[in-house]
Amino acid sequence: MTAPSAAASGAGLTAEAITKRFGPVQALRDVTLHFPPGQVTALMGENGAGKSTLLRILTGDHQPTEGRVLLDGQALGLDSPIDARRAGIRIIPQEPEIIPHVSVAENVYAGSLPRRAGRRLDRAELRRRITADLERLGFDTVLDPDLLGSGLTAAQRQLVEILRALTGDTAARAIAFDEPTSSLSDHEVDALFALIGRLRDAGIAVIYVSHRMKEIFRLADRIAVLRDGTVAGTVDARTTSEGELVRLMVGRDLSALFARQHVATDRVVLRVDNLTTHDVHDVSLEVRAGEVVALAGLIGAGRSELALALAGDTPVRSGTIRVDGSVVRLRGPRDAIRCGIGLAPEERKAQALFLQRTIRDNTSLVSLGRLRRWRFVNRTREKALAQEYADRLRVRAPSIEAEVRTLSGGNQQKVVLARWLALGPALLILDEPTRGVDIGAKAEIYQIIADLARQGTAILVISSELPEVLGLADRILVMQNGRITGRLDQSEATEEAILALAMADDLTPDLPYETATAPRTGTDPAPGGTR
């Protein structure tokens, strides 16, 4: 690890005037940021502010529409992640990519394994290398190089990624950590921070993406804030405050976005008692007609899993679900839809949309039963229906015959909403309804939610954006580790209160690869192939 002379001007990694467009969506606009060597620069911003896109450009995964990336003042042509790796730019991704059935050592050097004549694996050299590298980085006590990829904990998986970044032919010059602590326990976070400290002292430019204020103040030298694809400001971590950072991140009066009256009635649409599934434990809740209930919590708290259970997609182990007072047994999403439960899932492209089909097809899909005579779909009525909801939700497209893949994220989300609105569900579950949606479409989606509530729909919103939770909800339920850990009324809820509940106790933090407590039966699909 060579320490470049930090004194040289322009040393370190620089993003220069970077603009990135994805079709109609402008993800980054004229972003110029400098990441000096020997410093930790935190990158903050709301979801969708452009942090991931910037990281992807810096690490060669995306190419900028305009602008360039420089290292020590030299422009780099980064056509692929391999180019970036050669130049010494590394990223520790949020979700480590681990090959399940090979050892830690082979995972670390995958792609450049030592070999003997005839392309046979040189096991002695592999052993020598991994031992030396583990020792050099101080991991020799925490990571056994013979463990199989499938048996690693979340923290160990991350260590493998870090090892990948710090080994290899070229020395690392800049390392980006993308929300590295989201699946680590306190003790593991301490170890990670010690390591990042050493990287900084070795003259590496560290980029640290996180939402967690406390960590950022503990670790960062400088803080760069992105907002809606532009740089909102770069501040010195020693002189700034949480308030200033929030102001930089939000930069607008949020209350205007959420101007809505509260129209909750007394009619209980959904009542859940002691619901337990594979990932959700003993959850009880109620949603009334016209009420917006938000499920807050950290990623992995079990909110989406609860949503899928309510939509009939995951089997219920115990507990009851009542819709309009009567107990329902949901054997599949079809049953849930019959009961009037609609789900706009978290990953709209993967879980909701048919990208190659038209807006009309996507909108009418769950309403076809109403649009057919015998089994023939009445095209005229179908078009009228799709057009009505496309107009009502202001879907911006040339016509309802446009393929959904050509639309922007916000308009795609509106198509998902149109599908459910056309059906008129009693309960609508919205999982991260504004993720990856620009600010204008966000405001429109909030308005749609408010309108629905006024018409008497019961709404359950899952959101990781606290301002959204606070602005939309009549009541807020906070989840952690598959359980509801807090219930807040709109009047008493603050970001701090929600966060406190979301990270409430020191139950084992949510480590999907360590939850040996939940007995896995043979039929349960084991995530990540842990078998």
Add this chain to the structure above:
Amino acid sequence: MTTALSVDREPDATGDRPRPAATARTWLARAGGQNLALIGAMALVLALFGSLNPNYLSWDNIQVIAEAVTISGLLAVVQTVVIICGALDISVGSQAGLASVTSAMVFTATGSNSLLGIGAAIAVGAVIGTLNGAVIIYGRVNATIATLAGLAAYKGIAQLISNGAAQGYVLNDSLFVFLSRGKIAGLPVMVWLLLLVAAAVHVLLKYTDIGRNIFAIGGNDTAARLAGINLNKYLIAVYALSGMVAAAAGVLLTARTGSGQPVSGSEGLELQSITAAALGGCALKGGRGGIGGTLLAVALLGALQNGLTVQGINAFWQNVAQGALLVTAVIIQQRRTGERAVGLPA
């Protein structure tokens, strides 16, 4: 379609939508680039072989081509449905063989009752089709592997019950004779049957909610499930349909050759049907395709094969040509999707 999409709506704040011009251009757009390319290729093939041999374009030869493609055409039509679901049925040829043997043997055993023979063949097709679907759904076996196993097993069953030999003689029965040699309005009955099945499947895919759901399953099975579509039911039904249509093709095979054929005449039909579907524009990932394109591709393949035969080209070369065509069709498809060329192909 007289209702204009948005013409009589009040001007939208989001800007004017282009007014659909009901002209040749929309008609062309509806026909699709893929189909136009097929028509072009067809014209090329006809012109080439027509100039080499004037008899090639005679009405007699065209009827020969049409009859020759009926059996593979039926399989291609039903393969289209399976592929749109995002699956594959490589056991269709073996199913046709088993059905062919069944029809002839039941016909003989029941004292020349052709209806019973045909009915038994179709019933066998329905059963083994359902079995394919059940293995895939309840055994959680990949569709390609499950039907590859079926390809071997059903062929084996056909050979076992027939001792590997052609069975019976059916052309003493008027129904079988009608199927093989009859004509309605100048067109062979077999061709009418293909057109009938193709039209029925086309209507199913294009105009019913069942068809919409089939496209949805192939386009995004997770989204289809969350939209309340019963994937298991649909997949099993589609494989049952595939079995029944393959059985009908087997019955036609019996009628054409005069006896039940366990293997000859049905071997290799799975390749032909998949090639036709892929050439016809079915995305092998599912969710995209149509009967029109498949029929055009069937006709193109038939014209090509007949032309090569008329020119005396070695049949072994025709196999090479067919393999090359399938790969070329899929490469063109993949290029058109414009996806990033990283990772392994899906």
